[in-house]
Amino acid sequence: MAYMKKTYLTSYEEALGLGDEQMKALKARVKQEKAEHPPRHIDSEWGRFEGLHGLSEEQVDDLAKKVLAGMTLEQKVNQMSGDESLDSIALSITREYNKTPYYGGEDPELGLPAVKFSDGPTGVVMYHSTAFPVPVGRAASFDRELEYKIGNAIGTEIRAQGGNYYGGVCINLVRHPAWGRAQESFGEDPHLLGAMGEALMNGVQNHVMACIKHFAANSIENTRFEVDVDMDERSLREIYLPHFERCVKAGAASVMSAYNYFRGEPCGHSAYLQRKILKEEWGFDGFILSDFVFCVRNTEDSVNGGMDIEMPSTIHWGTKLVDAVRNGSVREDVIDDAVLRLLRQKIRFAQVNAGTKPEPGKVVCREHIDLARRAAQESFVLLKNDAVLPLEDKKGQKILIAGKLAEKVNIGDGKGSSAVRPPYAVTPLEGIYRRAGEAAIFYDDGADLKRTAGKAKDADAVVIIAGLTCADEGEYMETFSGGADGIVGGDRSNLRLHEDDLRLIEACAQNNRAVTVCVMGGSSIIMDPWCEDVQGIVMLWYPGMEGGNALADVLFGDVSPSGKLPVSIPRDESQLPFFEVNAVKAQYDYYHGYFLADKEGYDMRYPFGFGLSYTEFELKNLRVSAKAAGEADTVKVLVDVTNTGKRAGTEIVQLYTGYCNPSAERHLKDLRGFERVSLEPGQTKTVSIPLAVRNLAYYDDAKGEWAVDPISYRIIVGNSSADAHALETTLEVR
Known part of the structure; x- marks a missing residue:
């Protein structure tokens, strides 16, 4: 289970206090330990699952249950425990973070492959990979197809370098620009976050498991380990969670919990977030991984709260978790559920591009450089x-x-x-x-x-x-x-x-x-x-x-x-x-x-959705495919776009909705869709943007459920959130 046979540090707090000379001594000890006891990994990429293909979801589930039935408690807990030693992690954070994959849950005796983690919202952190623009910059493209291609390239480069897991789909909402890690996410709007996050995730999962992070309400960095975030239920459901739900419903393999507290409890211990909302309400059948270092605070609360694997090192789990099961503070069926989640994803992704691992030459190849x-x-x-x-x-x-x-x-x-x-x-x-x-x-x-x-x-x-x-x-x-x-x-x-x-x-x-x-x-x-x-x-x-x-x-x-x-x-x-x-x-x-x-009524210097071109565009002839619709319907919003300038260019048409006499307080408008359209000078194209009526719902606090108001909705189409020349019509919802 352990990456090394001996560890010198007992906690991350101890690692944080080491001086330069102590770190130098630690590095020498780690180097010696690795030489004397080199790690033993499974030879093949997916161990006992190598070569699987074409299994149905029912067959995947049956195989996972069969494997689980033959495991001891210790073997089950091993699946849930990071394999890296505290020593090697402390050194890698200070010197060469994630130069190679971080392993968790590998079992050579049972032939069960590890979760092999690679980080990197801007590309693959492992040496030496393609560095794409930061996600907030890629969000400015409003280009889902391009983001999908970037995800595909990232997944290729991870797999070519021995990884099977990508921890870089950051979809935390940028509430305030002072947040230090705003660059890692896709901006301030939940719809844009969901669209770009889903595109990146889907591209990555052509090759490896993808993780969406950090769940939830993570948007302060300096005090990320201690800040306690509170909000009302509508804000949680409508602003801070929709993009996570979208990616979960699209098939996210994994979710990473956040460091911060939520309503007085660490996110990684929150049964409300992890069990009730994520696993029960949304039907998430993947696994929840701890953020590194300080996400898991103790053994029982984190496991009972819904966490499935402690990474990258075993600190609070491992033998402590085995003891917790044996003394009755953690039920073994909780362990079984977590292990099944891990096994199912390993079986699923063993079948992705089975037998066609990318060559090392795909890393920073011409195609990815051009991308x-x-x-x-x-x-x-x-x-x-x-x-x-x-x-x-x-x-x-x-x-x-x-x-x-x-x-x-x-x-x-x-x-x-x-x-x-x-x-x-x-x-x-x-x-x-x-x-x-x-x-x-x-x-x-x-x-x-x-x-x-x-x-x-x-x-x-x-x-x-x-x-x-x-x-x-x-x-x-x-x-x-x-x-x-x-x-x-x-x-x-x-x-x-x-x-x-x-x-x-x-x-x-x-x-x-x-x-x-x-x-x-x-x-x-x-x-x-x-x-x-x-x-x-x-x-x-x-x-x-x-x-x-x-x-x-x-x-x-x-x-x-x-x-x-x-x-x-x-x-x-x-x-x-x-x-x-x-x-x-x-x-x-x-x-x-x-x-x-x-x-x-603030007049922002440059509003959300704003951006100029070397040419000019005109939007006209806004119409909706139906004047009225029901909650289960999807309508098309159509508009003609003309390049009225002298250069070729691309416009991003943005669809917002407003609300006439709503039952609950609503925003003046919300982004509901967008499309890129490229035009030669003088050319006109019709842009069609789908609008699902159910996406117009608000969260009813009193009833604890989503509700679509039977009112008139403003359909607003323009080229920014504050476009004075935006076109507008209405849609009646019955």
Whole structure:
């Protein structure tokens, strides 16, 4: 069961307190132990399940029960227990997190394969994999098909490197842009989260098991181990859970529990979340995996609360769980249920692409590199363009590239679960140099503002690369990463650019009237007041290993930008819900993002769903396939879209619904669907978006059930959540 025969640490708390010399000694001991007692793994990919194919769900269940019937209590508990030693995990977190798969529940004697875990919302954390743009950037594409292809590529690369499980489908809602791990998710809207999360999950599960995380209400990072989140039932059901339910109903193999507390209880111990809602109400038949390190607090509460496997190390389970069963504090049928869930998924996924394990050459292959570049192109959001973009590449054109981030590899969080390590990454400066044609490119890091201002005055155009890095936001790892680089990350206390970026923007704007600012970051960054002083703004997010090439493609007009904001960008902090970086208690409610903006009448600087193009689009002739519908019906919402400009481009048509005299308080509008449509100049296409009436339901607190109001619904179609020219009609629901 254990990865190593001996362990030196007894708790993660002990690991957190080790100094440099102690860590060095631990590394030497671990190396010696591995040499003397190398791990013994099953030779084949799926052990006794190797070669299975074509089994029905009934046959899968029968086989799982047959295997379970022949197991001892100790063997059952072994299936539920992480195989990695505390020593190796402590070292990997500080040095080489998830370089190889983390094993859990392997049993060579019974031929039962492990859950072989690989992390990474932006790609595969195991060396050296394709680094895609961060999920919040990919959400800006509103491209489900592309996200499915990215999932397929990630699943391929995991399996090629010996894994069978992907822990990177993060669908936590971005309630506030200060959340340090907002970059790992798909934005502020439940519908968008569900659509993109489902697409990623389905692509991954062409190859390996996928995990959706973190269940539930996880959106504070610095105090993630202790913060207690409370909310009313409607907010839970309508805002924080719909995207999880969508992915569960679509066949998610696994769910990862969250660190935070929910209504006074750790999420990983919550029978309400894990047993009642997830397993009973939603019919989830996969398994629940603990988040690493501190998710399981004790033996009995976590198991009885619905957790199925403790990862990556056995701390509270293992022999402690065996003892808990024998003393009666945990029933053996609870153990049987967890093991059946694990066995069923191993049997199911042993049949996925059986016998066709991808070759190592599929990792960072040409196809995946091209996919990363396309994903970056589609992720960029053009927020402002006063006739400065696209740039010209003709002879005699002088373009200044300014800012220290222009020459820095900045592809997202470089630590913990997002630490994808590609073999290379193209910086903005490199990409622009390669594509500049006959234009002359000059670079200045902005350290000497007088010098930079002089260069800006002499340039035909200025492109500033500004923004954040993983030292500003991301997974909070103060203790483990306070070494030479001083990386901390975590939640943001400041939602604006750094002072040196602001001074650089000011210096360039005062000396040039063709300034474009390209902003890097993992969520909303407040751009007032400097946004008034520049002529172009592009939101880059963290664009992955091909980001520099993709940026050049867009800046020089080879590709017209098509991204739309998956988060709202406010004018100032007062337009956001309350957020406390060091909170130990948090109260969430029904309003955040564009829901809050609509409620309070806030004029956001750049609203959810907003994004410009190098061409123009016109929407007209909105209609619904039926004027009235019943609760079980699905109607089609149709609109004609015309490219009225002179360039080819892609528009993202967004469908929202509003409510006329509802029985309960509702948002002013909710996103219900979207479609990408690509058009040549002058071309018109009809876009059709399905709308299931049952998705218009609200959660009735008093009755504890979903209800569809028999009222008139506003059907709103536009190109952002605050489109003043949106088209509108109504649908009567009987």
